Amino acid sequence: MEDYIRIGIIGAGGIARGRHIPVLKELEAQVEVTAVCDVNIETAKQAAVEFSHPFVTSEYAEVFSRVDAVVICTPNKFHAEIAIAALEAGKHVMCEKPMSMTAGEAQAMTAAASKSNKTLMIAYHYRAMKESQAAKKLIDAGEIGTPMVARAQALRRRKVPGWGVFTNKELQGGGSLIDFGCHFLDLAVWLLGSPKPVEVSGNTYNQLSSMPGQINQWGRVDNESFEVDDHVTGYVRFDNGATLLFETSWAANVKDDKEYCSISGDTGGVDLFPLEVNQAKHGMLMDSTMNWLPGEEEPGLLQMQNFLDAVRGEAELIVKPEEAVRIQQIIDGLYESAETGRSVQL
Ligand SMILES: NC(=O)c1ccc[n+]([C@@H]2O[C@H](COP(=O)([O-])OP(=O)(O)OC[C@H]3O[C@@H](n4cnc5c(N)ncnc54)[C@H](O)[C@@H]3O)[C@@H](O)[C@H]2O)c1
CATH class of the missing domain: 3.30.360.10 (Dihydrodipicolinate Reductase; domain 2)
Known part of the structure; x- marks a missing residue:
């Protein structure tokens, strides 16, 4: 991994724009947003203008080859599917709360994180x-x-x-x-x-x-x-x-x-x-x-900083996936x- 961490945003609606995008811009010395995805391509394009020419797509699977980590900001129904796909592709994941729709999905996400040995953090920002x-x-x-x-x-x-x-x-x-x-x-x-x-x-x-x-x-x-x-x-x-x-x-x-x-x-x-x-x-x-x-x-600043530090292996997560499963x-x-x-x- 380079000095900076390449990030993909998946789901570019309210919380992506209201929290994660401003935070990622503030932490630009450590990260580069290289991909923005939204099923609504116009929404993805609008969010992408905040960064320096990231790849824009409506297909989340196209993000993985271009990033080290993803921030998942889609409706709850898609958290587990996208997080597991990203972890299986060897990517670190910050996923918005709640972790998933059910505890069963949450357990599957945790198992995928253990198997891939990648970071999985849930954005319980309180x-x-x-x-x-x-x-x-x-x-x-x-x-x-x-x-x-x-x-x-x-x-x-x-x-x-x-x-x-x-x-x-x-x-x-x-x-x-x-x-x-x-x-x-x-x-x-x-x-x-x-x-x-x-x-x-x-x-x-x-x-x-x-x-x-x-x-x-x-x-x-x-x-x-x-x-x-x-x-x-x-x-x-x-x-x-x-x-x-x-x-x-x-x-x-x-x-x-x-x-x-x-x-x-x-x-x-x-x-x-x-x-x-x-x-x-x-x-x-x-x-x-x-x-x-x-x-x-x-x-959101401490939350994202903690995620980046954990991705680099320099910190323990504030929110561990097993805790979010509970x-x-x-x-x-x-x-x-x-x-x-x-x-x-x-
Ligand atoms: N931490 C917080 O306090 C907080 C606050 C608000 C929302 N959230 C969470 O963030 C998530 C998103 O909420 P929001 O308010 O931003 O919703 P939103 O509807 O504003 O944005 C969601 C975006 O995801 C896109 N999307 C839907 N399915 C997708 C898919 N399969 N792949 C890619 N993009 C897809 C939609 O087109 C939309 O632009 C939810 O899980 C919600 O619970 C957390």
């Missing part, structure tokens, strides 16, 4: 946020003792994404859980120390978004054909006795939107966002807030539990 990095550092340093109970809430009051394919079950596999809640499942499980989930129970709702004339602040939603979840609750039990209380929504009757994660340990706790630490010390109950945190405002198992479990009305053993 881990790369500076508050999250700091929380992990504090937990690993023993500031809260043994993590036991996590609470994760990713709530929007009336913000169903009314663009793209977010409400298309066939292409995305679900709604608020697989799109938005997955970030907070991932963050909470990571902060708990990545224990193994063993039992999942939950429920899904979509009454609000199925109601004609419902308010939506993020574009138009076809209430009549709305087929995915807009609100999900869950409870996860882990093999080490830890538990997670979880709730996510695109639309719910709550006063405020909220992105919240807290971890209670046996000697203290952390809250996000913003980051706070609570402890019982010296006969006192103390709360600490952060005055300054290291890191960038754009988590998140996919929890997602599958929550959907199954909602359907069957029973808890699911993993």
Whole structure:
């Protein structure tokens, strides 16, 4: 491999343009975008103008011979197929979240990465946020003792994404859980120390978004054909006795939107966002807030830098594929539990 890493972008829509392309431009001393692919060739061409004459195609297989690594930004349905094809072609892969449509697909992706000995990273960017990095550092340093109970809430009051394919079950596999809640499942499980989930129970709702004339602040939603979840609750039990209380929504009757994660340990706790630490010390109950945190405002920068460093063999991945498989198992479990009305053993 040359000093710089040759990158191919596959899927040049919202997240490619909103995050990965600006980040790759900022990291241009280390990377060269040599191929841009989108099934819509005009979309690929529009994205390609950001770089110096990359190869442009609508066929993802044509990308592989021209790159060292790919960034997959297609709808969820194609993540596994494209990631496995890229890994089998000997390419490193950064794949957007969620890892895949199902845990079975996620396991197949992980197996392909092991077999090819190439890097596979899932873009769970909430881990790369500076508050999250700091929380992990504090937990690993023993500031809260043994993590036991996590609470994760990713709530929007009336913000169903009314663009793209977010409400298309066939292409995305679900709604608020697989799109938005997955970030907070991932963050909470990571902060708990990545224990193994063993039992999942939950429920899904979509009454609000199925109601004609419902308010939506993020574009138009076809209430009549709305087929995915807009609100999900869950409870996860882990093999080490830890538990997670979880709730996510695109639309719910709550006063405020909220992105919240807290971890209670046996000697203290952390809250996000913003980051706070609570402890019982010296006969006192103390709360600490952060005055300054290291890191960038754009988590995509740390995420991509970590991927590039891992590709060069210089760093461990912040998000390991086996961890993302477990998140996919929890997602599958929550959907199954909602359907069957029973808890699911993993
Ligand atoms: N990290 C985040 O917070 C975040 C935010 C938004 C989206 N995402 C994820 O990114 C992915 C893409 O979402 P988006 O909002 O950019 O969607 P989008 O619809 O804006 O873009 C997807 C692009 O992929 C193209 N495409 C579809 N099938 C393809 C194929 N087989 N090969 C090549 N191109 C193909 C489409 O033409 C489209 O241009 C999804 O998995 C989504 O969950 C992540």
